Amino acid sequence: MSFHPSSKNNTSTDRLPLGVFALVAGFVLWMVIAAWAGFAGPGYSDVALTVVTGLLLVAIGIPFVLYRMVHANDPDREPPQKLREWSAREFETWQDHQKGSQAAAEIILPIAAAAVGMTAFAIVFHYAAAHAV
Numbered sequence: 867m868s869f870h871p872s873s874k875n876n877t878s879t880d881r882l883p884l885g886v887f888a889l890v891a892g893f894v895l896w897m898v899i900a901a902w903a904g905f906a907g908p909g910y911s912d913v914a915l916t917v918v919t920g921l922l923l924v925a926i927g928i929p930f931v932l933y934r935m936v937h938a939n940d941p942d943r944e945p946p947q948k949l950r951e952w953s954a955r956e957f958e959t960w961q962d963h964q965k966g967s968q969a970a971a972e973i974i975l976p977i978a979a980a981a982v983g984m985t986a987f988a989i990v991f992h993y994a995a996a997h998a999v
Contacts, residue, residue: 878956878963882973885949887933889974894926897981904988 898919905911937943953967 878958879944879952880958881944882933882957883947883949883952884933885952886970886973887930889970890977891926891930893974893977893981894922897977897984898922900981900984900988904984904991 901918902915906915949970953965953970955966956963957966957969959969
């Protein structure tokens, strides 16, 4: 169910703006940088970090390709929205609908927590390695 501009009282949508995808991709990039900065070193750690980086890139690449396919093949697609406009509207999920800002927070929060956690692990790892006896 997409937003149709002709209906006046239907202000809900089931599509995410590109800004949500950009924020998720930014947090994935943050997590990759934190992992490489914190755990790269001699031995096989670079191989493991390369595999993890590849998996994270695939996790971002698949939704991006699907987003592009849907928008390229949808003849009656709505024009792209700004994140601020979208967050004030209703967002439809398969169960119910909720405010767009709440939906964006629920989508972005897990990857943001993972990025902050990876940064914390890297800081603790560097501190512990520097003070090891």
